[in-house]
Amino acid sequence: MEYSIIAKNLSKSFGSLKAVKAVSFSVKSGEIFAYxxxxxAGKTTTINMLITLAKPTSGTAIVNGFDVLENPNEVRRSIGVxxxxxxxxxxxxxxxxxxxHAKLYGLRGQESRDLAKSLLELTGLWERRNSRVRTFSGGMRRRLEIARGLLTSxxxxxxxxxxxxxxxxxxALIWEKIKEIGKEKDITIFLTSHQMDEVEEFAHRVAIMDLGEIKAIGTP
Ligand SMILES: Nc1ncnc2c1ncn2[C@@H]1O[C@H](COP(=O)(O)OP(=O)(O)OP(=O)(O)O)[C@@H](O)[C@H]1O
Ligand SMILES: [Mg+2]
Structure with missing residues (x-):
C-alpha cells in the first residue's frame, strides 16, 4: 500500500465552531508525518476522526485501506494510539x-508476555517493569504509553x-524511540506537536495547521 492515510475534505464542527475545515492530505506508508x-488548531479533532473516535461532519478518510465511516472496526484493529x-x-x-491492555485486545499467555518484554526493552523500561506507574517520571510514562500503543502490532x-x-x-529520548520504531517495525507514524524545532529535525513531512485549516504541507 502506497498510502497509509488519505484524508478527503475531512471536516468537524461543534455547533457553530468549525474545528476542522475540509482538510485533505495523504501520508505515505513508513513515513513519520507531523501535524x-x-x-x-484542530489536531486532536483530526486524530479523533482518523482513529474513529469522532464522526466527521463531512468528508472521510481512508486509514490502512479502510474507510473510517464504512469500516471503523477494521481501522481500529490496524492502528495503535x-x-x-x-x-x-x-x-x-x-x-x-x-x-x-493485551488482554483487552484478546492477546494472552506467553505470547503477550513475550511481546510486553520486547516492547519494554525497546522503550528502555525493562529495568522498571515491576514498578508501579505512579513512581514513573513523565518521560517514562510516555514511553510506556508508546509501548502499549505498539502491543497490537x-x-x-x-x-x-x-x-x-x-x-x-x-x-530527545522519545524522538529517538519514535525513529527506531518507525524503522524497526516498518510502521507509519502520525504525530501532532506544536514544537517546531523537534518536528523540523525528525519528521519526514509536516502539515502546518491553524484554525482548522492546513496552511502548508511538505518536507520540513
Ligand atoms: N468536544 C468538543 N466540543 C466542543 N468544542 C470542541 C470539542 N473538541 C474540540 N473542540 C474545539 O475544537 C477546536 C480544536 O480543538 P482540538 O482539541 O482539536 O485542538 P488541538 O489542535 O488538539 O489543540 P491542543 O494543542 O490544545 O491540544 C478548539 O476550538 C476546541 O475548543
Ligand atoms: Mg490536542
Missing part, C-alpha cells in the same frame, strides 16, 4: 499495564503530542 499547529491525555493505570506496574501509530510537558532530554 503541527498551535493550541486549538497514544492519546494526548495520560491514560495509564497508576496503581499497576508497567508490565501489568501492558498485560491488561499496528501498521500506523498515532501519537497526540508525544513530547508535551517533557524536558529536552526526555523529548
Amino acid at each position: 503541527l499547529g498551535p493550541n486549538g 497514544v492519546f494526548q491525555e495520560q491514560t495509564l493505570d497508576d496503581d499497576l506496574t508497567a508490565t501489568e499495564n501492558l498485560l491488561l 499496528p501498521r500506523i501509530l498515532f501519537l497526540d503530542e508525544p513530547t508535551i510537558g517533557l524536558d529536552p532530554q526526555s523529548r
Whole structure:
C-alpha cells in the first residue's frame, strides 16, 4: 500500500465552531508525518476522526485501506494510539499495564508476555517493569504509553503530542524511540506537536495547521 492515510475534505464542527475545515492530505506508508499547529488548531479533532473516535461532519478518510465511516472496526484493529491525555493505570506496574491492555485486545499467555518484554526493552523500561506507574517520571510514562500503543502490532501509530510537558532530554529520548520504531517495525507514524524545532529535525513531512485549516504541507 502506497498510502497509509488519505484524508478527503475531512471536516468537524461543534455547533457553530468549525474545528476542522475540509482538510485533505495523504501520508505515505513508513513515513513519520507531523501535524503541527498551535493550541486549538484542530489536531486532536483530526486524530479523533482518523482513529474513529469522532464522526466527521463531512468528508472521510481512508486509514490502512479502510474507510473510517464504512469500516471503523477494521481501522481500529490496524492502528495503535497514544492519546494526548495520560491514560495509564497508576496503581499497576508497567508490565501489568501492558498485560491488561493485551488482554483487552484478546492477546494472552506467553505470547503477550513475550511481546510486553520486547516492547519494554525497546522503550528502555525493562529495568522498571515491576514498578508501579505512579513512581514513573513523565518521560517514562510516555514511553510506556508508546509501548502499549505498539502491543497490537499496528501498521500506523498515532501519537497526540508525544513530547508535551517533557524536558529536552526526555523529548530527545522519545524522538529517538519514535525513529527506531518507525524503522524497526516498518510502521507509519502520525504525530501532532506544536514544537517546531523537534518536528523540523525528525519528521519526514509536516502539515502546518491553524484554525482548522492546513496552511502548508511538505518536507520540513
Ligand atoms: N468536544 C468538543 N466540543 C466542543 N468544542 C470542541 C470539542 N473538541 C474540540 N473542540 C474545539 O475544537 C477546536 C480544536 O480543538 P482540538 O482539541 O482539536 O485542538 P488541538 O489542535 O488538539 O489543540 P491542543 O494543542 O490544545 O491540544 C478548539 O476550538 C476546541 O475548543
Ligand atoms: Mg490536542
